[in-house]
Amino acid sequence: MNIFDNMGTPNTGNGRGGSGRVNPMENGTQRRITCSDSALDKAELMHKIQALCFAKTETELYLDGHPDAAPALEYYKELLKGVAALTEEYEAKYGPITAGGVNGERWTWVEGKWPWQYDREEDL
Amino acid sequence: MWIYEKKLQYPVKIKNPNPRLAGVIISQLGGPDGEVGAAMRYLNQRYVMPSGEAIGMLTDIGSEELGHAEMIAAILYQLTKNLTPEEIKAAGFDKYFVDHTLGIYPASADGVPFTTAYLQSKGDPVTDLMEDLAAEQKARVTYDNILRLSDDPDVNDVIKFLRQREVVHFQRFGDILRRTQEKLDQKNYYAFNPSYTPCKDRR
Numbered sequence: 286m287n288i289f290d291n292m293g294t295p296n297t298g299n300g301r302g303g304s305g306r307v308n309p310m311e312n313g314t315q316r317r318i319t320c321s322d323s324a325l326d327k328a329e330l331m332h333k334i335q336a337l338c339f340a341k342t343e344t345e346l347y348l349d350g351h352p353d354a355a356p357a358l359e360y361y362k363e364l365l366k367g368v369a370a371l372t373e374e375y376e377a378k379y380g381p382i383t384a385g386g387v388n389g390e391r392w393t394w395v396e397g398k399w400p401w402q403y404d405r406e407e408d409l
Numbered sequence: 410m411w412i413y414e415k416k417l418q419y420p421v422k423i424k425n426p427n428p429r430l431a432g433v434i435i436s437q438l439g440g441p442d443g444e445v446g447a448a449m450r451y452l453n454q455r456y457v458m459p460s461g462e463a464i465g466m467l468t469d470i471g472s473e474e475l476g477h478a479e480m481i482a483a484i485l486y487q488l489t490k491n492l493t494p495e496e497i498k499a500a501g502f503d504k505y506f507v508d509h510t511l512g513i514y515p516a517s518a519d520g521v522p523f524t525t526a527y528l529q530s531k532g533d534p535v536t537d538l539m540e541d542l543a544a545e546q547k548a549r550v551t552y553d554n555i556l557r558l559s560d561d562p563d564v565n566d567v568i569k570f571l572r573q574r575e576v577v578h579f580q581r582f583g584d585i586l587r588r589t590q591e592k593l594d595q596k597n598y599y600a601f602n603p604s605y606t607p608c609k610d611r612r
């Protein structure tokens with residue numbers, strides 16, 4: 286079973302072709318948000334991490350109630366590998382997800398947006 | 410001990426401010442059946458549970474509820490961004506604003522501050538797990554009511570996710586209750602509380 290099965294992608298309008306994302310407005314016109322491909326990559330990577338971490342949480346709760354379920358434990362170990370790989374990629378490109386993920390010369394933990402700071406003008 | 414991850418469990422991306430809706434959704438942060446109460450209930454009940462499975466489940470669900478409290482706060486933050494005093498007054502949000510500005514303060518929709526009186530930690534596993542089953546149902550109904558009051562698709566997407574988590578948590582607590590009951594004395598069901606055994610040799 287591929288752990289990436291059944292994972293949707295964030296609604297990015299016309300997909301990865303080009304560097305713009307079309308954002309429909311209430312009055313029917315459309316506004317193109319210009320953004321880099323890396324902003325799109327960051328949003329899609331974070332979406333994948335959230336999806337995989339959600340599967341991980343679900344499996345943890347199931348195992349708490351059924352600790353002897355060997356297939357569930359095997360599935361959990363696959364999820365751990367997937368989460369670790371995606372986390373490593375994200376942290377290398379975009380900054381730490383835990384404080385322990387800080388690398389380089391600056392304390393990047395205090396940089397960048399915090400998870401609730403979505404702005405419709407700036408963010409995907 | 411807790412680790413914090415700089416991401417939400419599920420994305421919250423709300424395009425349109427709506428302080429009236431925020432005034433209702435705040436009950437899922439600091440209200441009687443909200444996420445802060447759920448986290449405090451499970452994380453405090455876990456200490457005297459008689460099995461590792463029960464402690465594990467309460468720890469893990471309680472920790473997830475802290476993540477949900479963060480998501481509700483994110484919803485409130487985005488619904489109240491950059492509001493003018495006129496918008497605040499028009500939405501009836503002025504009573505909250507005068508005491509908290511646009512800060513996040515766990516309270517119910519009618520302004521009652523969060524209190525531990527919303528939860529119990531009875532020190533008896535069957536009792537506590539029964540409370541937990543009820544708590545998840547109460548939270549689910551609260552999300553049902555929010556969906557009846559909201560027509561914002563960005564908000565409703567998140568609310569439906571959180572509502573589904575309550576349903577799943579209910580199932581998980583049912584698993585643990587069943588496991589706990591199976592270990593009790595079948596002949597005298599409430600004969601003793603496995604979390605309280607004062608006759609134990611203290612030496």
